[in-house]
Amino acid sequence: MEDFNLDHVDRAILRVLQEEGDIAQAALAEKVGASPASCWRRIKALESAGVLGRTVRLVDPDKIGKGLNVFCQVKMKTHDPATRRDFEQFIASYREVLECYSMSGEWDYLIRAVVADVREYEGLLMRGILTHEAVLSSSSHFSLKCVKYTTALPTNVTR
Numbered sequence: 001m002e003d004f005n006l007d008h009v010d011r012a013i014l015r016v017l018q019e020e021g022d023i024a025q026a027a028l029a030e031k032v033g034a035s036p037a038s039c040w041r042r043i044k045a046l047e048s049a050g051v052l053g054r055t056v057r058l059v060d061p062d063k064i065g066k067g068l069n070v071f072c073q074v075k076m077k078t079h080d081p082a083t084r085r086d087f088e089q090f091i092a093s094y095r096e097v098l099e100c101y102s103m104s105g106e107w108d109y110l111i112r113a114v115v116a117d118v119r120e121y122e123g124l125l126m127r128g129i130l131t132h133e134a135v136l137s138s139s140s141h142f143s144l145k146c147v148k149y150t151t152a153l154p155t156n157v158t159r
Contacts, residue, residue, distance in 0.1 A: 004049040009034050011155040013042055014051070018152035021055050058151065066114045069143035070121050072129065073107035077136045087134050096124050107139070118142070 006014070012032040016023060029036040046052040061067050076087065084102070091100045091111065099112040111129070115121045121140070129138060 004046070004051050006051075006155070009038075010042055010046065013039060013046070014155045015152070017043075017052070018155075021057075061114055065116050068115050068117055068121065069146070070113045070115065071141045071143070072111040072113060072125065073103075073139045073141075074109040074111060074129065075106070075136045075138070076108045076134050078134060079108070083134045087132055090132050091129070094124065094128060096120075 009032055013028065013034075016028055016031050023031075025036045025039055029039045032039065034042070043052065061069075076083070087109075088100070088102075091097055091109070094113070096113045096115055097111055098114055099110075101110045102108065103110050113121065113124060115124065121142075125138065125140065129135060
């Protein structure tokens with residue numbers, strides 16, 4: 001995908017929408033100093049370019065009994081492309097897994113899972129992650145406290 005040139009109004013729109021995804025067009029236009037019609041056109045252009053994706057609502061994990069964050073590092077037995085694709089599809093099938101990254105360094109993957117408690121995580125690990133034939137080993141780390149969490153990307157970087 002090619003770069004999308006963002007001016008200061010586009011960046012302001014992105015900042016506001018990342019904090020208030022359900023803001024009304026008129027309120028957005030006022031916050032960014034543009035007309036509602038201009039904001040609408042810009043949002044449509046940002047969507048078409050793939051800069052803006054789907055709109056979602058964030059759920060408080062504690063309120064739904066999924067307050068334990070676990071970071072699991074995984075080391076693979078082999079690194080051939082077919083095995084990696086198979087593992088990545090396997091991991092993507094677990095709803096408890098919110099993020100999975102292919103990593104450089106000693107560990108091949110870093111997985112972030114959210115669960116209710118250690119028992120639920122044990123099930124995911126022992127009857128899930130470790131059952132994949134390509135997994136050599138894993139190391140789990142339990143979050144004690146969330147110091148910072150955001151989904152908003154910085155928009156002040158210029159290219």
